[in-house]
Every structure is written in structure tokens, then in C-alpha cells.
Amino acid sequence: MILLRALGLMLLFLLATLLPASAAEADLRAIIAKFATAANFSATEAVVRELAATGDPLVERPLAALAEGSLYIRKADSLVFVGKEGGDSVELLDPLSGEKSGEAAKTDITKIKVNNTLRRVIRDALGTLTLGAKDPAVRIAAAATMFKTPDAANIEPLDAAIAAETDANVKALFEQARAASVLVSDRPEADKLAAIALIGARGDRDALSLLTSVAANSQGAVKDAATAAIGNINSTLAFWDAGQNIWYGISLGSVLLLAAIGLAITFGVMGVINMAHGEMVMLGAYTTFVVQEVIRNSFPGLFDWSLVIALPLAFLVAAFVGLIIERGVIRFLYGRPLETLLATWGVSLILQQAVRTIFGPTNQEVGNPSWMSGSFDVGQLAITWNRLWILVFSLCVFALLLYVMKRTPWGLQMRAVTANRRMAASMGIKTPWVDALTFALGSGIAGIAGVALSQIDNVSPNLGRGYIIDSFMVVVFGGVGNLWGTLVGAFSLGILNKFLEPYAGAVLGKIVVLVLIILFIQKRPRGLFALKGRAVEA
């Protein structure tokens, strides 16, 4: 009897759990169907809010799809689907279950339009819905959203989430989000003061933003506490700002170093005023583009390796073009700097126009591999991966070049020819050959700099133009003929620039740097690290 009753209870329980679920699903479908009739953004927003108000975790799929712009209406029957694009047709998925429900041509369906306001509403709604998600990253994102959009209604779900949370990091974030919501609620003052203390301890820009609006909209002890917390945060941020300027300076310095290091060979070591140096950088960037195109079309799996593959190719392409320029033009002009300048200027125009004719005048898209996208935080400092990798890469290139110059027989010959050409020749060194290879090396290095610069700049025929002046500035400032000078010059110019920029603005900052360099060159015409000996007179 007891068994029977238990069984009956179980059945009832099962029914109770099953029935409302399917009924709820039917309700959800009814709400989702309203998307088809929503005429404008505010109507769509109303549907989103209605969906979010159900609090059913099932609505995550359609809402996320809507935010991404992949929610479609089939014109024939006004049914709503999640679409997965592939070529000309779109694969239709059920908005709730995610099951495949056929395909449709692009012309047979219409995309539900979203704008920023809608995306924000959806993000907030998803924030509350995903508090209990399995993936901690999703929970962290939810906490971040709720922190940015505090709402008194958030306190209860957050309380529940805090109680259930096991991960200490996520828990702390939830507590901060809860504190933010407390501040906009009508809770007692004591609660609010505790909340301000918690948010003040967080100490980042989001906290600052929140406290500023709290300070503006409250009175008495809360306002005082918020103002005090703002003061604290501002002084911490001022410290991080200085750190940020140094990091930006180092990062700009690494870009300058990369752009200038090839020139440190062709101009610094060989004394050739090479105005086509920037175009070697550009050729390197275009090589990266071609490599990525081939990979995209034929081996999409290798995309993350595209830069590594492009490096040797860019070196070879630029070095080969450099070799042709040296053999074809520059070797007839050694010792005639003015003519070299004009001739290489001409070469640079020819190369630019050639690339423009082959690839077209528009920018080409060079993608960032996944390991070069995004950023990570050190304290209050956001460091972007691509800048960090470029810094590491520029130092590697520098070390490698230093090794070649100082430790290999080829480097020795190069230095010998530069120091005393006739002596070197009489010792049996083929000086014309060394000249050609040195120029090719400098060009090749410029080419691999192009691979790195393609990640942060336009890949267009004008790419090189932007770097040529800066490169000469670095080499002249650092001291012609000295690799270490180029390194120090690049980083000091980078940091100087970035410290001036916040105060003087980018335009004036650049002018100030130029004036300072001119004054410096007046004082020390040979740059920071002047080369001594015969090479100077040659």
C-alpha cells in the first residue's frame, strides 16, 4: 500500500514536473513567435524583456542568437529560427532545442535586426539568466554585466548565487555586483556604506564610473563615503596610468625598433640612404597577406601558424628584392648619397605602384591569429597580446641580428668591409658580394618587420610611408652604425612620445619629439652612441 502510494506520488511528481515544463515551453514559443510581428526596435525589446521575465534558462539560446544577429524569420510561415550561415543557404535550427529544422535560401528568410540598445538589454537579461551557468567564465561575464548595470531587482538572484557559489574568485565578483545593486536600491545606509567599501576596494574604472554616479545622486554619509572612495581610486589609477604610459612607450618603441632595425644595417652599417626601406616592410606585410590567403583557401586549420610560415617567406621576398635593388641601382651609386637618395626614392614609388597595380589600392585584410588577439590585465593595466608578442619578437630579431654581426664569419666580413673596404678587399674578401648580401640582409629584416606590423597597421601600398621618417629618426638618434644605439634610440623615443601624448596630444607631441631630436643632433651630431674609428670617415 505504501509502495503504491509512493508510486502514485512519484507519478504525480513526474507529471507535475513534466507538464509545466512543456506548458512553459509552449508559452516560450508563443512569446518567441512575437518576434515575427515586432515592427521596430522597441517592440523587439518588449519581446526580449518578456522572454527574460520568464526566468527560464531555455531562453538563453534564442536571446544569445538574437544578440549575435543570427535569429531569423522564415517569410513563408513567420516562424522564428536560429540560423547558421553557410554559403548561399542558411541552416535553420529550432530556437529552443537547437535541433536542425531544415535549410532555407537567404532570400526566403529575414534577419531580426538588433541595435546597441537591444544588445545591451539582451546582455543584461542573459547576465541574470547565466548566474548559475556551469562554466565559471560565463559566470564571471554575468557578474561583470550585472556590475555594470546595477538594479535593485538583481539583489535576490545574486544572494542566491552567492550562497551556491563555490569558486572564491567568482564569489567575490558576485559580491561586488551585489554591492553595486545595493547602491541603487532603497536599502539602509549601513548596507550602502558597506557596499561602497567593497566597490572602492575593487578600484578599477568600472568601480570609478559607478561611484561617480552614486556620488552625484545621493546625500549625506553615502555621498561622503563615495567621494572618499573616488579619491582613493583616482590616486591608485594615477599610479597605474604612469605604468601604462611606460608600457605604451615600450610597445611603441618595439614597433620603431622593428621598423628601424633593417635600416640600421642598410643605412647604419653600409651608409646607403635607402628611401625604399619602408617598401621592404610593405612587401613583408603583403607576403603575410598572400600566405594567409593561401591558408584560408587551402589549409584553414593552419591559420594560427600563418605568421610563423610567413616569416621566412617575407624575409626571402624582401631580401631578394633588396638584392635586385643593390645589384641593379645602388652599386653604381656608392659614395654619392644624394643620387642614392633620389634613386631609392624612385624605386620606392615604383614598388608602391607595382603593389597597387597587382593587389589594388584598397587595404587587404590580414587576420590576427587567436594567440595574438585580445588582452589580459596586470593590475589595472590592460596589456594586449599582439603588442606583447611584437615586443618579444622585436627583441628576438635584435638578438639574432647582433649574433649574426658579431659572431659569424659573414658578420665579420661585413664589419671588415665597412671599416676599411680596400683593406678588406686586399685580404681576399669579395667586397661587392658582401655589399649585396648586407643590403639583402637589411631588406630581409625589414620584410620580417612587415609581418609583425601587418598585425597592427593597414596592409596597403602606403604602409611603408608611415615608417620611413620614424626609422631614419631612430637610426640617426641612436647613432649611425651602432645596433645598440638603434635599440636604445627606439625605446627612448617611444617612451618619450607616449609620455608627451596625454599632455600635448598626438600632433603636438610628435612635433615636440622632432624638435628635441633636432636640438640633440646639434649637440651630438653622431647620435647617442657615436661610432669611432675609420668607418666614420669612410
Place this chain on the structure above:
Amino acid sequence: MRGNFSTITKMVSAGVVAAGLLMSVQARAADDTIKVGILHSLSGTMAISETTLKDAMLMLIEEQNAKGGLLGKKLEAVVVDPASNWPLFAEKARELISKDKVAAVFGCWTSVSRKSVLPVFSELNNILFYPVQYEGEESERNVFYTGAAPNQQAIPAVDYLMSEDGGSVKRWVLEGTDYVYPRTTNKILEAYLKAKGVAAEDIMVNYTPFGFSDWQTEVSAIKKFGSAGKKTAVVSTVNGDANVPFYKELGNQGIKAEDIPVMAFSVGEEELAGLDTAPLVGHLAAWNYFESVDTPENKKFIADWRKFIKNDKRTTNDPMEAHYIGFNMWVKAVEKAGTTDQDKVIDAMIGVSVPNLTGGYSTMMPNHHITKPVLIGEIQADGQFETVSQTPGLVMGDEWSDYLPDSKDLISDWRAPLSCGNFNVATGKCGGKGTN
């Protein structure tokens, strides 16, 4: 060496003969064709934008010829390359008008190139169609402005951001490249925002040089400015090549359009072609045309363009539409006047109405500016814009901004008897600011 030399002489003389033949052919052709000048940079920094316009013009001329030409004559395009060199624009314009005797010129992109050719056009009395959005504060008898004036782009864009749909923005960053168009536009916008009650400390203005590529400091300054507890937006008049690194840095530093949207006036489909737009979805642009506009006229235009350029991935953009409108207006005005005589065509132009690509008609107004709709679009993951807002009617180009103290009393009307580009309604006199 001697052998080489004689080969060279032979080639040169062959070239001279060929050129002579060509010239005589041209001279003979001159009688039964109408020449149209195309003055767009095909090399140098601006080639990235202007080459497309040259091709668009060639397509329009070819299509007109297929329809039987104009006044019973074939149209002939005369293409010159001013090479992004502003003084060369004036020289090439003179060459087109004096030597090639063109009936009208379509050209220029930057404001400085337009300013440099203005004296040539008024001296030699020819017609220039200028297809790019610009800062206004100008109205010339010999120029027809088919791009947007500030009130056809900048002001509606800011209005949109202030509206509830646009996010009720309260704090503004005006970020621009350091030259005349951004500076004037930002001056107008600053005055406009202040008139709307925005406090001075809620506006940040910043300029960067042409081709600027290291945006770290600027983007973190925007982030900082945006964390003052008020909804913030960036209005960007950043031009040309500097845009790609700007947007890349925005993406890398995690500035999302939902938090701080960027509204751009110089970023079109062409600029986005060099970018992975996935992190930029939701950032905005204000134009009078988007490639994504769904009208039969636009579909046909895109199909014709791709066929003409033999590339089914090429995008179309707003200045191309401006040339499309300008060229059709000129054709209509010439037909109306029955001649290509510049004075008669200039008079006939006013009031001419032609279809635009967004499903309406554009009309040439007496101030030599046209009416067009203003569209606000959001960047999509596929590099296209999706229209999120459109002005209910057409907006008439206002050459003299009402928000600048210098120009608020000025109007322009090129119809007789006024015939003045800068008539001061306060003093009742023609002249003053902007007199060239």
C-alpha cells in the same frame, strides 16, 4: 651598347609616331564626342579611395553611351592622375579644361584638393561635381556638391546618439584627424552639443596626425573619459588609413559598441574591407547610402558595378552613389539645356531631380547642394552596415552652418537675380565670409 641605343631610338620614334597618330585620332574624334573629365588620384595616399570613384565614373559613362550617349553624341572620359598632390589637382584641372575642353569634371576627394581647384573652375568657368561628404561653409557657382553637408550627416548622427534608440548619450568624445574637415565639423558639433545643453566638461576633443597608427594612448583616454558614470560615445572624423589601427585597438582594448559606441563619418564599406569586423559589430556610421540598402535600383547598381569591375566581391560606397546622382543630374541638365555650354547647364541644374539608390529622388537645390536621406548603420560581422535609423524625409544640404557665429546669417542662392553664394540676410549684402 650601341645596339641597345639604336633599339631605344627606334622605340622612342615608334612611340612618337604612335602618340601622334593617337592625337590625330583624338582630334578628329573631338567633334562628335562630349568629353567628361575625371579628376581622381590614382596614385599616392588617396588612391585607396579615389581609384574606385574613377572606375565608377567610367562605368556610368559607358552605360550612358550604351543608352545612346548624350545629345546624339558619345561621351568620352578623360582620366588624369593628380597623384594625391594638392597643387597638382589645380594643374590637372587646368589641363582638362583648357587642353581637353571637357564639358564637366567629376572629381576631388579631400577638401584641400577641392579648395585648390576652385580658382581654376571659376576662372575658366567650368563645372565640378564633388562627391564626398565635407565640412560645408562653402558654395561656389561652378561647383555642385553631391556629398553630404554637415547637417546631412554629422548633426543627424549626433541626434541619433542622443535619442533613446541610440543610447541617450550624455558624454562626447570628438576624435578626428588633424585637417580642415574634422576641425570644422567638430567646431559645428561642439556648438550644436552646447546648444543642446551638454556641458563643456562632457566634451573631449582630440586630434591625431594623418596615417596615425599607434592608438594605445588615445583609446585608453577614451576608456578613461567614458568611466565617469555617464553614457559616452565617440564621434569619429578620423580619415583614411588611420581608421584600421584605430578600430583594431578598440577591439583589443575591449571597448564594446554596447558600452562606448563609435560613430564614424569617414568609414565606409571600402575601409572595412581591410578589417576583421567581428569585434566591431555595433559601431556606427552615418552616410546617405549603404551597400546593404535593399532597393531594386541599388541591386542593379551593385550588379552592374561588379560586372564592370569583374570582381564579385567589390563593395560600393556613399561617394559612388554621389557620383551616380551627380552624373545623372548633369545628363538631365544637359538634355534640358540642349547644350553642354557651362553657363546654360549651371542654370539648368537647379531643380533637376533624379532617382538615388535608396529608393527616393534627390534634387539639386539653389545652393548647389542636393537633398538626400540620412542613414545610420551599424557595422555587421560581414563588413556591411545595417541601417538602424533613417530620417523620415529627405534632408536639404545646408552649406552655411546655423551653429557657427560666422556663418549663421549667410545663405546661398545661385538663381537670378540673387546669384550669390554667401548672401548675408542680416546686412542684406552679398559677400563677407567665404568670398573667393
